[in-house]
Every structure is written in structure tokens, then in C-alpha cells.
Amino acid sequence: MFKKLPFFNWNCKNVYKLLDKTNGELVELEAEMVKLQEQVNLFELTLPEFKPMNSARKEIRQIKQLWDYVFIFRSCIDEWKKTPWKKIDVEAMEMEYKKFAKEVRQMDKELKVRDVYVQLEAAIKNMMTSLRAVTELQNPAIRERHWKQLMQATKVRFVMDDSTTLSELLALNLHEYEDEVKNIVDKSVKEMAMEKILKELNATWVNMSFATEVHERTNLKLLVTSEELIETLEENQVALQNMMTSKFIDFFLDEVSDWQKKLSNADQVIQVFFEVQHKWCYLESIFIGSEDIRSQLPEDSKRFEKIDRDFREVLNEMLKDLNVIRATNKPRLYDKLDGILSQLILCEKALNDYSWIRRGWHSHDSILCLPQIC
Template sequence: MMTSLRAVTELQNPAIRERHWLELMKATGVKFEMTDSTTFSDLLALRLHQYEDEVKNIVDKAVKEMAMEKVLRELDNTWKTMEFTLEPHTRTKLPLVVVQEELIEVLEENQVQLQNMLTSKYIAHFLKEVTDWQRSLSQADQVIHILIEVQKTWSHLESIFIGSQDIRNQLPEDSARFDQIDKDFHDIAAENQKDLNVVRCTNRAKLNDGLENIKARLSLCEKALADYLETKRLAFPRFYFVSAADLLDILSNGNEPEKVMRHLTKLFDSMAKLKLTEERGAVIKEATAMWAKDGEYMTFPSPCDLSGQVEIWLNRLLEKQCETVRYHLTEAVGAYEEKPRDQWIMDFQAQIALTGSQVWWTVEVCAAFAKLEEGYENALKDFYRKQVSQLNALIIHLLTELTPNDRQKIMTICTVCI
């Protein structure tokens, strides 16, 4: 009697379903019907005390299956309401899918849950449902990752292949390829808007294949663009100093030097700005001077032609920069003896004054040694006294009112002299 009572008590577990009663009938060999009119004596008549182990196993199985039911019910409730959000693309306003971090976390967690359920020995009844969920969430995971990648690449290349006429002219075949990609991607984006539910949206027929196809074609466009940029970098190696985005901006504005000027500090260590020639209010493509980042100004010995392809005129500008420094250095060295050094250095830029001072220091040291060889014993002492006198004059000059650039120039020369 006690054994039967324990069995009856266990069978009152809310986890027991119709299928479990059928299993019990099969185990006991007795057919019965569970209704509201079933009495305690009816259950005792089943002789459950003879099948205590079977009852215990069936109840344990029912409890485990109820836990699975709960997980699957929560899964269903979660993904019924899980939706993508949309955000307009900056240039085209095309609505792009935004994937929240929370969505990715829930997706990964649920896939782990399903995988664990598949390893359970009680999975049989839920095998199809769990397998279907696993397939759906795996597809969602795969599509989300490729969609994010495709959206990112498309957003980057769209402004280049559609927004830049220069690139379209230089890469006509790849521009045509991107035009078709753009159309296909717009079609996918339009379909995404119709149903933002994550599972239904990502499990659309042929969506994954379509995205894979777009991704492959985008890779071809990226490679063509990278190869094109590499030819430009080889033509003007300082392009290696700038990012691909900056280089594209330089190339697309290559015929407008005033727009390229904002990138000069990235290409040249000190050059920040050019003085462009103007004629009747119109800018002519030639430069007559340059400014350094600290505001120093240096005129070119002759105008620099800024016409033609940007990598060509930037090479001309680089040559002109070197030519200009040599020109002004020659001027400075020639004018050194015309006035005291503390006044002389104020007539030239810092680099010219410093290099010119070192040139003359070398000349005067060699001259002092030559005099010493000729028998003039005080040659080096005289040179030393001259150096001290010049240094004192520079220190006195530092006490006067100077611009920050001039002060830095004199302090640097004093440091080198010491």
C-alpha cells in the first residue's frame, strides 16, 4: 500500500503529460483513461507498487522534459519580439540594420542552450523542435555577421565608387560592378524593412547566398581600389604616410590644390600651407611660397606649377621645397658677414639660420687652423673670443621682445653653440 501511495503521489507531478500516461500504460500493461472522475481506487487498481521503478523513471523524465519545455517557451517568447533597429546611411539615407550588443549576447546564449539540450537523453520528444530552433538561430547568427560586414564595406565604398567622379573615371569596370552591387544591396535593404523580426528577417530564402555574392563582388572592388591606390603611392611615396580615406580625398580633389592643402601636414613634416597665385580673383594652379606649421613663411625662387595629376605636382612641390631651402641657405651664407650674427639670423628662417651658422662655424674653424699652421699662435683663442662674444650678443637679444618663433630660433642656436 505504501509503495502504491508513493507512486500515486509522484504521478500527481504537474510535469506529467498525456504521453507519460501512455508510457505508464505500456509499462503496466493496463489500459485506462485519466479523467476528472478517476478515483484513488482506480489508481490503486493499476498495481503501481509492482512498477515503482518504471513510475519513478517516467516522472523523472517528465520533470526533465518540462524544463526543456520551459526553455523552448522562453526561446519562442524572446525571438517573437526580438527586432532589428534601423539607422539611415549618412549620405544616401538608406536604412541600414543596427545590431545591438544585447541581441548578439542573447543569440550566443540561446545557441549554447540548444546545443546542451541536444546532448540530453530526454531530447527525443523535442528533437525536431530543438533542431529547427538550432537551424534558425545558426542561420540568424551567420546572416547577422555577414550583413554587418557587407553594410560596413558597402558604406565605405559607396562614397568612393558613386560619390567620386575621379575614381569612376579611373576604374570604370569596377565602378560598373559596384553600381550593380549597390542596386542589389538596396533590394536587400528594402526587404529588411518589411519585417524587422530577427529570426524571420535572417531566415529569408536565398538571403545568405545573396549577401555572400555581394561580399565576393565587394572584395573585387576593394582589391581594384587597393591596387589603384598602390600605383599612386609608388608614384609619390609620401602617400604611404596617409590613410586610404585621406588618399582618396587627395586624389578626388587633385585638380584643386586649395582643397589638397589640408593634407599637406600629413605629407610633409613642416609644410602646412601654400601661397597660391591669384589673377583677377581666380586661383591659378601655381604656388609662390609656403608656410610651416609654426607660421614661418618662405618664398619660392620661382613659381611651382600645380597643374596635372596630383601625384605629379606634389613631386614638383617636393623638389621645389628642397630647391627653395638650398636657395635661401645660399643667400644666408653669402650675407653672413654683412652684419652681426645676432642681426643676421633675424633675416632668415630657423632652419636656414641654424644651418648657415654651422656652415660658417666650420669655415671659421678651418680658417683658424690654417692660421695656426701659418704660425699665428692666437688663432684659436681669437676664434674662441669671437664665439663667446657672438653668444653673449644672442643672449642679450633673448632679453628683448621677440615672437615665439624667433625666441625658439635663438635659443636653439645658443644651445648648438654651447
Template sequence: MLRDQRKAELDRMEKRHIIKKTEELSSGLIQLSLRKNEMSICESVSFPETKTRPYKESTVICIVEEVHTSPLFEVRLELTESDTEFRPTIGIGSEFYNLIDTLMNDIYKLVGLVPRLAKHVTRKKYQIDLEEMSDLSEMREEIMSQVITTMKQAEDYEESFDSFSYLWVDDRNEFLEEFLIYGRVLTQEEIESYGEGGVPPTPPTLEQFKNQIDSYEKLYEEVLKFELVKILDSWFKIDCRPFRQALLNLIKRWSLLFKQYLIDHVTDSLSTLEAFIKETNAELTKTVKEGDLKALIQVMGYLKKVKERQVTTDHMFEPLKQTIELLKTYDVEMPEEVHTQLHDLPEQWNNTKKISVICKHAVTPLQANEVNVIRRKCLRFEINQHGFRQKFKVKAPFKFDNPNPYKALDKAQKKIVAMEVELQALSQSAALFEVSVPDCKQLKACRKEIVLLKGLWDMAILVSLTIEDWKTTKWKNISVENMDADCKKFVKDLRRMDKEIRAWDAYSGLDNLIKNTMASLKAVSELQNPAIRERHWQQLMQATKVNFVMSDETTLADLLSLQLHNFEDEVRNIVDKSVKESGMEKVLGQLDNIWSTMEFEHEIHSRTGIMLLKGSDELVETLEDNQVQLQNLITSKYIAYFLKEVSSWQQRLSTADSVISIWFEVQRTWVHLESIFIGSEDIRTQLPEDSKRFEAIDIDFKVCRFHSLNIKIVILYLEQAIF
């Protein structure tokens, strides 16, 4: 008894020793692991050993008990280029989850380092004992459940910032481009409501720029108020400072995007105007001599530019001043050079306008002379384009039988391009000197038609090459279905082309080529019927008056040479005839099979033992049915080829019918008389002459039966009986 008490006391001491060592090692391992993963442990955890403190309570870390006010773990909320994320990552299977799970596993493994006190226990390590303790397992599950719950709260907190996602998801440059066109971001409903025409552009006003920038400034102030740290369940800390700072920087980039555009707009507008004024003044102050057309055109060009931008430039200075004032409200100061330009350029622009007026008066006489020259050129061009139009109608490849359409198209294209270049130069000169250019309908019509002709002939060549490729296909390999599908596609593509080309011979020729090919392919498909025989090909050659040898080497080209599209009815009749004849051939074959195997049934005469023929319903029905079939065949209009054979069968079966009827009549009579004249002695005595005469008949009958006894086939039996 004393020994047992001593053993129990030793076990209790060992258990307390295990708990103490486990708690000490666990606390140290947690701190080391957190340092290794760059995570903060705000306060270490101690587990005092007391006898009154339950085992479960003494081992619960602060994650569950929340005995400390400072958080134990910390993660950082960061903003990447595409989304927000935690460092380390959270969620089941994440870095943080694996860290906690590893800590739990390491706590169990630590006891393997503790020496065992009891020598009588077979297990050398305490780890298995701890793993079997249900209290510890429940505590571990409770801890991991709390971790999962807290991570879910952290994810929900992260999702609360999704309303700002457009700041890092949208492309800033694309957003600005759309804003500059429409003055706002278009909704899907707006885009759909305008349909194919598209939303009309409405460039933004300065007020819209201000509203856009103010929205970012307001958002910036809102983000500044975000909390720097978020504590969840008192033990889990989220450091929001990286995310907050990144978001503030991003908002500033959006705001700067619009500010920078306004800055560039001001500087570019003033710099461009300054350069234009300098260049224009230099050119307009030059003296233009009479006959110097190049100088005159150059001066007229600058006069036109001044006129074109006069309205815009006259009203640009005040909006630029307003833009500069707006930028000042955002603490954006423009360089001194900009202010100088804004002060000096209005006066310089007015001076340029005065110079342009003076220059225009100076070149007016020269301008009048050049106007007359341009008008004469316009008249000459008008005459030339009408002449070219007439030649184009004659020489352009509008006919389908044109041997070299692309050569004609190239020649016409070069002439059209030359005339278009001439027209462009003439139009530029006319615009400078304010001369109206005649409407070049003839040249435009040629340009339109040559484009249509090019497309039409491209299709014509494609169709022709495709058909030529098909023509090399061997007869047995012709796939009419695929070829017909391609032809239908050609027809569909042809119908999609401009309706104007339908009046051209080239269109009609191509359309007929495709249609004729489809008709011929249909005829070829019919001729692929297995019922077609050599005699039918001969009939087809007679109908088309074209001779060819039908063999395995026959190609589609040989069949198309028959012009089958012109003989659709003949082909159809020949195919119909072949099908009907095939049916007749099948019937005749069946007759041959039936009667080559049809046998008589026999029975033994009871008194004489002679084998007699036995009447068969099958034989009678077959004979009658076959005679009806032959009668139907003989009335067909396609009987010509099989007339001789059908007539022969008709005669044979008719004869067979007669012979069978006569034979069975003779056989019945013999059976009746044999019992009288042979089987009855009284009758033989009373009628000796008749009996003697019947004996001769009896011998003849038995001889006939003897000779035909081994012939079982009906038709052979009857032929033997006849002869």
C-alpha cells in the first residue's frame, strides 16, 4: 500500500513538472516565433503554477482569456497596385493561420525535451500523454476557432474600404481622356441610350475641373481622419498606417492629374500662341514680288491661319486668367514667364491682326491675278475629269470576259491617283485664294467604281481558282456537299456587295458561273447514285453530245465539260430511269433467288409407296405474287432494258403455273383410278379392257415420277416434266 501511495505521489509531481516546463517553453517559443516573423508581441504571457488553479485554466494563453489590454499579434494593412492586402496574409491556410497552428504544434513538441521523472512508465516522452488529454485538444480547437473568427473580422474590415477601390483600379489617363471628351464619366445606360451614334462630345468647363479637383481634396481630408490602428478582440492589432498613407498619396496623384492638365493647358496655349505670332509676323512683313507664286502662296497661307484662329484666340485670355486663379486656390503658382506672356500676348496678337490686314491689302492685286489662274485650272480639270470618266466606262473591266482585269484596274488606278493629287493641290490653292472648286462627281464616281471593281474581281478570281482546284478531283472523291456549301457562301458574299455592281456584266457573269456550278454539282450528286450503270453514262453522252470515258480517273472537269447545268432535265430523267431499272434488277434478282431454291414437298402413296408431289400453299402464293410483280414490271415505261428477261420470267412462271395445275390434276386422277383398276380385282375382272389401258397409263406415270424423283427444285422439275 505504501509503495502504491509513493508511486501516485511521484506521478503527481511529474505532472506538475510537465505543466511548468511546458508553460515556460511555450511562452519562450511564442516570443521567438513572433520575432522571427516580424510580428509584435505586446506583452509576454506567464502561467503561475498553483494547486488551486485548474489545469485547463493555467494553460490558456491570452488569445482566449484576453487577460491583457495590449494586443498580442499585429498585421499591416497595405495597398498594392491592384488591391489591399494584409502582411502577413490572413485567412485559413494563410501565413498568420499557419503561424498560430505551428505554435500549437510546437507546444506539444516541447515536452519531448523535458526529462521524465517516473522510471516505471514505459513511454519515454510526455508528448503522447499531452496529445491524449482531451482538455488540451478542446483548448486548441477553441484557440483556432477564435483565430478564424478574428481573421474574418479583419477581412470584413478590409472590405469596408472597397468604396475607394476606383482610386487604384481605374486607369488615370483613360479617365482623364474620357473626362476631356464628355466632361464626366459615362454610365452604361448613357452609352446604350445613344446607340451606334455614340454620346456627343461635351468638353468640360473650368467649373467641372474645379468640382473634380475639389472632390479629391475633400476625399483627402476624409482619409486623413482614418484610424491608424484597429484592435480586434483586444489581442489582434491591424496597423492601418501603410494603407492610409498609400491611399493619401494615390488621392494626391488623382488631384495632381487634373491640376497638371490645367497647368499644361495654360503654358502650352501661351507658348503656342507666342511662337505663332513670332513666325506669322516675320512672314507677313516680307515683301511679295509680282510673279513670285511660292511667296504669295506662303503669305496667303499665314493669312488664312490668322483668320482661322482669330475667334478662338480673341476669347482665350480671360479663361486662361481664370484657370491661373483657380490653380492659386490649390497653392499652385505659375512661373513668372507665364504671367509675362499673359500680359504681353494680347497686345502682340492685336498687332498681328493689324499686320495681316495690311498684308492682305498689299497682295490683293497679286491675289486677283492668281485667282484667275486658279479658275482656269479648275475649268481645265473639270473638262479632263469628264473625258476620263468616258474612257473609264469603256476601258475599265466591267465585262466578265475581260482577259486581264487587274492590268486595266492598275492603269485606271494610276490615272485616278494622279488626278486626285492634282485636285488636292488645286483645292489647297483655291482655299488660300477663296476660290470655289467645282464638284468632282465624275472623279469620285470613278474612285468608287474602281474600289467596287477591285472587290468584285478579287471574288471572281477566288471563285475561279476554287472551281479550277475542284476540277482536278477524281470522280470517286468528289464531295458535292462541301463544294455546294462553298458555293452558297460565295453567293452570300456576292449578295453583300454594293447593289450598284449588280448592273455590271462582270457581276452577272460571276453570278452565273456560281449558279451553273451549283446546278452542275447537283447533277453530279444525282449521278453519284449507285443505280447508275455504264449504259446510263452512254445515254448521258448521247444527250449532251460529248464523248468521254467513264473510269476511276474521271475528274470533275470531265463532268463539267458536259455542261450539265444545261441538261438538268435529261440528267434527272436518266437518274430516275436508273433508279427504276435498279428496282427491276432487284426484283429479277429476287425471282432468281426464290426459284433457284424453291422445292416441292413430297408424300408417299400409301398403297404403292411411290413418292407423290404434295400441294404447298407457300408455293402457290409465291407463284401468284411473282406473277403480279412481273405484270407490274411489264407495264412500266422503263421496261425496255429488262423487257426480254421479264418476258422470259413471265413465260416461265405462267408455264409453271399451268404445268403445276395439270400435274396435280393428273396426280389426283391417278390416285383415284389406281385404287380402282390396280387395287381392285373385281373391277379388273369386270373391266379388263379399261384395266389394261390404265396399266399402260400407270407405267407412264410411274416412269415420269421415277425420272423426276431426284429433282427437288420446282423450276427444274417443271422443265424436266415439260421436256
């Protein structure tokens, strides 16, 4: 009957009141035993040993000590629960719990089968697990979306801000979701790395602009690119492609796709534009600057006049904003340049054919050596 008393059970209420009552009853029994021993001694008789009573005294002392640990544990938790979660010194708390757990484990081995001991040990273990989860969640990579994912996993709703306490986090039963927490934090760290790349990429291209130089014959401003621009463009495209293959891309998919499109457009436009500009530079002085060529190749000269107008129109638009991304991502720009390039190739071919027909003319190679700045 003694071992079935309520205070041997973890869910017992009014523990110390019950312990005091039981201890009082035991004290009365012990007093009666002393009197009985005195009476037996008068008759020089031997009193049988009251083993159950001795055992009860030992157990009530042990269970009381165990409940002392339980209340210390609960008091510590109650105090820490009030602390804003961001101010929690998890490392210090873990050290306290490890020390506490060690003391509990050193108790009499007979107690270790008791429900109170088993439940206390489990509570300490769960708290240690929860604290590890809290440490993970203090990672600066955690964003609001990750808290929402954690709430979905734990099926507990709460408002997450600087005033959120440890109590609210413990309500998530984090010890039951250790793997989920690790996965969410791991995801947040990978996403933060992507976020950093995207911020750097944005900062780079906000300030990346074309330079200009003056075309000697026409005084027209022309665009100039650099090795740095081309290398940066290539490196960033590779970085974006790597991000697209990541399993953590979901949140940034639209942004990464948008940057891929912008840089791809920039890459294509830069290639075709500078090819167009280069060809325009050496053909302009021939088809517009040479009356002889204009008379000998009238159709191609007219073709080049339109090319010249179209090129200047495109160039003027691009000169309005020298930022590489904005300048190269205008609607139908690539198609316009590709069309101009096709016409330039026709003019170039006509000039090449003409140079072979007219043996007295300079070879095409000589024509290409005419003064130019492109």
C-alpha cells in the first residue's frame, strides 16, 4: 500500500502536503515502536525487526529528495520561461541542466524505476533537446517565412517578435521536432547564402555602366565595354545557374529567373551591339564618306543609309541610360540589332564582291584597315 501512495506518481498534486502527512503517520508508528521496544526490554525479550517501517522511512526520504529536484527543475524553467527568447543564454542554461542531470543520476538506483524519476529524467532530456533547437533558431538566417514553416510543422500558432518568450517557444514542443528544426534552419542558412549573392549581384549591376568614346569622323558618341564587365557577366550567369540547381531555390525562384533573363538579354545584346557598332564604324566612312562607292554601289549605299539611321536611333536610346541592365533590356532591342546586323552583312558582302571585281581597287583587307576607332 505504501508504494502506491500518490507522491510516487509524477502527476501528484500537493506533494509536500501528502509527504508531511505520511511522514507524520510514520513518526507516530516509529514512536509506538520505541515504546514497544522499551516494554520488550523489561522482559528481556527480542523484538522482531520492523523492516517495512525502515524501508518506508528510507523511501520517503528518497522520494522527498527527488521531489525537491523536481521543484528546483520546474522553478528554473518557470523563471527562464519569462525571458525573451533572443536574450536566452542557451549555453549557460545547458551547463546548468547538465550539472542538474548529473546530480539526479547519482541518486539511489532503487529510485530510478520510480515514475517520478523516469518522468524527471525525460523532462530534463526534452528540455536539453529543446534548448538545442532554440540555439538553432537563434541563427540570424531565420526569417519570418521559416517561423511560419515551423508553426505548420508543430501545428502551434504564435506571433514571433523580439518580445516572444522562451515559454512560447517551448509550447511548440521543440523536442518532438528536432529534425524539422534542423531542416528548417539548414534551409534558412542556404537561403541566406542565396540572398547574399542576389544582394551582391544587385549592387554590382546597379553601378555597372557602359563607358563612351567619340567617333572621330562623325563626332558620334559610341559605347565602350570592358573586360571586367564581360567577366562579371559570365561569372554572375554561372552563379545564377548554380542557384537554379539548388533544392532550396523555391523562395528565390522568381527573382533568380528574372536575373537570369536580364543577364541573358544583356549578354546577347552586348554581343550583337558591339558587332554592329564595329561593322558600322568601318563601313560608315566607305558607304557615306566615299562618293565613288556610293556611285558604284547605289543600292547598298541606300541600304547603309537606312542602317545608319537605325543604328543611330538605337545608339541614342542606349546613350540615354548607360546602366548596362537597363540599356540592354529594352523591348525588342535584340531583334532590332539583329536586323541591323543582317543588313550590315549584306553591305559588307557587296563591298567584298566589288573589291574583287575591280582589280584596281584596294582589297577588302585594305578597306578594313581604313582609319577607325571601333
